[in-house]
Amino acid sequence: MGTNPVPNKKLAIFTATGCRACENAILDIHYQVSSLARCADIAFWPYMLGSEVRDLEKQESIDVCFFAGAIRTSSDREAALKLREKSRIMVACGACAAFGGMPGLVNISQWSVVSGQSQRTMDNKQQTNEEEKPELPPLESRVLGLPQIVKVDYLVPGCPPTQNFLWAAIQSLVCNGQSPARLSFAASRLPEAIAQAITSGILPPKGSIFAGEKAVCASCSRVKEEKRFETYKRPYQAYEELGRCLLEQGLVCQGITTQEGCGGLCTAMGQPCRGCFGKAEAIFDPGAKMVSAISSTFDSNDAQEIAALVDDIVDLVGTFYRYTLPTQCALFSTPSKD
């Protein structure tokens, strides 16, 4: 074996407040995970190696950081800032880091009244008089996505990210130049602009999203008949599990507003899309677009009929922004750090 012409890249993998499914997705690149060592030194991975955030001080720099999970506590924020400071490339991995994810739904509830940090800290201090007890990291005033805290270079969306795109991101950002066969494998799964960049040996343009180019409907296998929205159904009710488009059957399915990349995974399982890849590029606000798409195809011109139909629709915010409330809802979100 010859000497490796390209030095190994230093890789960091971290989950803030999340469920570990993104890290499992990285472990899920099958037995390839152990071959990552050929092109990367995993310098920081708390879940697998027990690395502590203070270990980062010893690192001069990190080449690529895959950051998963939402920002919920001050520890999450500190880790995000420290990893950003050390990392040349910061990747938001998964829906929680990229958009705030399901933990972001907390932002529309009354949680802060009940379990807010001020009350918690106060009680904690009172207790320390009697016996010393450890502190908890204070909670953020609301759940945030990573781009609202630091500048993020690339996004790998999904809940959890699909194996194809995660593998493509690792190949193109971490292992570039290592193996033409692997690069072409990665490129075949990426949008053209990103694919061209990585096959030319350069990094994809900053801000690229490792996902498809269109909306989920483009890769959904279900049959669309351009029918109008004549009834509203909820997923527990009877509908055709296979075959016809779910939205045309009256189920709220967000395929039309969601970035493609999953291959229509949920709709193929007979379940409506809930938008874990975030909004498609051309869309400003996924919820507003869904309201407009559904209301413009109501199969009635009668105001009363339309009102009755609308009355049945439940939990618009929790459905349309299931994974994206902190970052993509125009009425709730704050700008990202770009």
Place this chain on the structure above:
Amino acid sequence: MKNMTFEPLRWQEDPVRITVFHDTEYLQAYFQVSAPRDIEWICKGRPVEELPRILTILSPPHHLASAMALDRLFEVEPPPLAVNMREALLQAHVFRHHLRKLYFLLSSWQNPFLDYKTRESRGEQHMVPSHILDKIMHHVSLSQETAAILGGRCDHPLSAVAGGVSRFLKEDHYHRLSEIAESCLKFGMRLGKFLRDEIFGDGKALDGFQNLQIEPMASLALAEKDDNVVLRDPVEKEMDRFSPDMIFEKIGLHKELWTHEPFAYVKGQSKDEIKNIFNSQFFFVGPLARLNSGEELGSPLAEEERQRLIEALGPFPHFGVVAAYWSLLVELLQAAEKMTELYAEEKLTGPDIRTIPSEMGREGYGALESPQGLIYHHYQTDERGIVEDIEVLDTATENNALHCLLTQKAVEVSMAQGKTREEMKNLIEMSLLPF
């Protein structure tokens, strides 16, 4: 007084911080879950039929427990095909969960992501040959493939719905499932031999853990025969048996300000303060808790392995770290055997996948034995099926007291033996892993 902090810990699903206060006469370790999970706030206000897809963020088996709760809420009986598919999915997750933990154990003595050349140059000991770790990861990935076939995705599955499952299997899935089940069973047996020869037992790799155990503690598990919850005292005697919907009448939750995770305990006389709750009021769940029932297993290979455990470590109940690792192997074989039995075409075919609910219900509950232990869901909705109240009992809550006691024990042992900070952290991580 000095204090030490370890954050985060390897292999813990929740963000965990260990804080140790100590001086010459005082030593107290705290196992802190440092971020809230906010399940209540995420779920309230959502349509109840969405909960299986939301609660799966806790772990994949919560998806199935949630679907069971919906069956009750909508008063529908899933067809046999759907019941089998759900059970097949659960067993895939048991196999995957236990195998991953054994991978973590076996890779804990070395950095699994170092290439061979670097390892050699650093002179690292090869306690476990790399090809074994690779084989384990390969079978983890195979079990993930079955979970994806049956659940749509491995993590965050979506196939279980109110009254059944959302899709039939495809023709080529049958062959693949039985092929994988067979491979998993064969591998489980080979892995068992390796673990017995090299890792478990006196004088083997886990020798340093032989005396690491907690004080005897009660256990909680679902009875296989009647699906009732059984509470056993530390000497294996049945203390109570009740229907799962009575769980919160029997089990209380206690909150402390230094951790986001509440403590579950058996309701009794003195429940006001955590320091007044004696060990007899704490309980634990999981593989070892299930085996602590002392009951014979239905699967022959798993039963054989259980007998080997008894032969080596003595009769159940056990409360030690080595027994906990060994119980993972017993249940891994049991899951592989159940997979070979369930992944047959006749079990996974049928005319219906789903019973359609006729009307909206108001209340439902579901309980099942997940790989980590007993989990329980209870929902209440308004007349439109919007979640008004939700109670979820998760293994992190049930085993919280156990985690705290084990951490304290590991810290005491490390201090007594004069271990370094790094060694202490390692001991804590490896003690918590199998529970």
